[in-house]
Amino acid sequence: MSADEDRDPARTIGWGILATGKIARKVAAEVALVPGAEVAAVGSRAAASAEAFAAAYDGPGACTPYGSYEALVADPAVEVVYVASPHALHLEHARLAFEAGKHVLCEKPVTVTVADAEAMVALAREHDRFLMEAMWTATHPVVRALARDLWAGRFGTPSHLHAELGFVVDADPTDRLLDPALGAGAMLDMGIYPLTFAHLLLGEAEQLAATARVSATGIDADIAVTGRYPGGALATMTASLTSHSSRQAFVATDSGRIEVDDFHHPTRATWTPYAAGPDGRPAPGAPEPIEGDEPVIGTGYGNEVAEVGRCLREGLRESPLVPHAQTLVLMRQMEAVLASVGVTYA
Numbered sequence: 001m002s003a004d005e006d007r008d009p010a011r012t013i014g015w016g017i018l019a020t021g022k023i024a025r026k027v028a029a030e031v032a033l034v035p036g037a038e039v040a041a042v043g044s045r046a047a048a049s050a051e052a053f054a055a056a057y058d059g060p061g062a063c064t065p066y067g068s069y070e071a072l073v074a075d076p077a078v079e080v081v082y083v084a085s086p087h088a089l090h091l092e093h094a095r096l097a098f099e100a101g102k103h104v105l106c107e108k109p110v111t112v113t114v115a116d117a118e119a120m121v122a123l124a125r126e127h128d129r130f131l132m133e134a135m136w137t138a139t140h141p142v143v144r145a146l147a148r149d150l151w152a153g154r155f156g157t158p159s160h161l162h163a164e165l166g167f168v169v170d171a172d173p174t175d176r177l178l179d180p181a182l183g184a185g186a187m188l189d190m191g192i193y194p195l196t197f198a199h200l201l202l203g204e205a206e207q208l209a210a211t212a213r214v215s216a217t218g219i220d221a222d223i224a225v226t227g228r229y230p231g232g233a234l235a236t237m238t239a240s241l242t243s244h245s246s247r248q249a250f251v252a253t254d255s256g257r258i259e260v261d262d263f264h265h266p267t268r269a270t271w272t273p274y275a276a277g278p279d280g281r282p283a284p285g286a287p288e289p290i291e292g293d294e295p296v297i298g299t300g301y302g303n304e305v306a307e308v309g310r311c312l313r314e315g316l317r318e319s320p321l322v323p324h325a326q327t328l329v330l331m332r333q334m335e336a337v338l339a340s341v342g343v344t345y346a
């Protein structure tokens with residue numbers, strides 16, 4: 001496709017879904033909600049899985065099923081490949097896509113090591129293709145509005161951020177959530193969200209420290225991280241494979257408190273300003289909703305799909321909302337924090 005055709009704002013972008021697991025199904029359903037996007041094809045290690053996925057897909061596009069990832073990336077109707085395999089396989093699968101001339105939206109974390117993340121970014125540049133980590137928190141309209149307004153000073157000066165994410169993983173030891181060979185662990189699967197949330201709201205951490213409960217198989221089953229950020233704000237962040245987290249976040253500032261439900265894809269965020277009450281002491285005022293400038297598409301995966309489309313139509317090779325440098329900073333933070341608690345990946 002020529003650069004001019006690339007930038008045609010009216011063209012439809014064909015998505016190729018690589019893998020047929022849980023997240024692939026959810027994201028494909030939200031591709032269907034985005035104007036100018038359609039699922040052109042799906043690829044699986046097993047033809048029957050691809051066929052079942054294509055049959056269940058209820059949206060625009062042919063959704064041609066392929067029994068291999070190689071066949072998927074070779075389909076000329078596929079312009080961007082959504083890599084939805086376990087983390088440890090992302091680099092191999094992104095490489096397949098780049099070598100076939102496709103752009104890539106890669107599930108988080110992009111890889112399990114910094115070296116592999118750097119290699120993925122280098123491959124995207126070498127092939128002159130678009131690459132974005134599927135960090136949907138960063139493309140969510142409410143998180144974007146919250147970060148913009150916090151940085152602009154609307155909520156005062158932040159002193160403390162807390163964010164927690166986790167659920168009880170009740171799965172077979174071979175499941176990607178428990179198998180170290182597939183990149184299992186609370187930090188890479190869930191801790192990436194609190195760390196990213198803090199990064200978006202407070203900037204790049206100046207210092208991080210962690211403590212963890214490491215399983216017999218060598219993965220972090222539970223991890224707690226503290227961080228110090230520019231300006232002196234502090235953060236506490238937890239991720240867990242063994243407990244039912246509230247999934248909430250809050251930011252306490254010198255003028256009030258921000259509360260975010262389901263912070264990695266918020267359903268609600270509120271700002272409660274504090275002011276002097278009748279006795280002269282600070283008291284909470286009426287909570288105000290924090291709203292995005294754009295509607296949330298689906299549960300928010302639609303917004304990341306829309307962002308990829310916007311970038312491709314503008315000829316960009318990375319998204320300003322999830323730039324490569326940010327992805328690499330977060331990978332470096334996770335690798336360092338994990339090493340400090342004795343967790344490393346091959």
Ligand SMILES: NC(=O)c1ccc[n+]([C@@H]2O[C@H](COP(=O)([O-])OP(=O)(O)OC[C@H]3O[C@@H](n4cnc5c(N)ncnc54)[C@H](OP(=O)(O)O)[C@@H]3O)[C@@H](O)[C@H]2O)c1
Nearest residue numbers: 019020021022023024044045049084085086087107108109
């Ligand atoms: N953005 C989000 O909210 C979100 C949520 C959940 C997960 N994720 C990320 O998405 C990725 C996939 O997560 P998931 O929950 O969808 O995992 P999953 O249900 O286990 O699915 C992973 C899929 O990858 C493919 N695969 C290829 N090689 C595999 C191997 N050796 N072992 C297992 N599966 C293999 C399989 O598809 P085929 O059999 O069709 O080839 C499998 O169905 C992870 O990196 C995860 O961090 C993101």
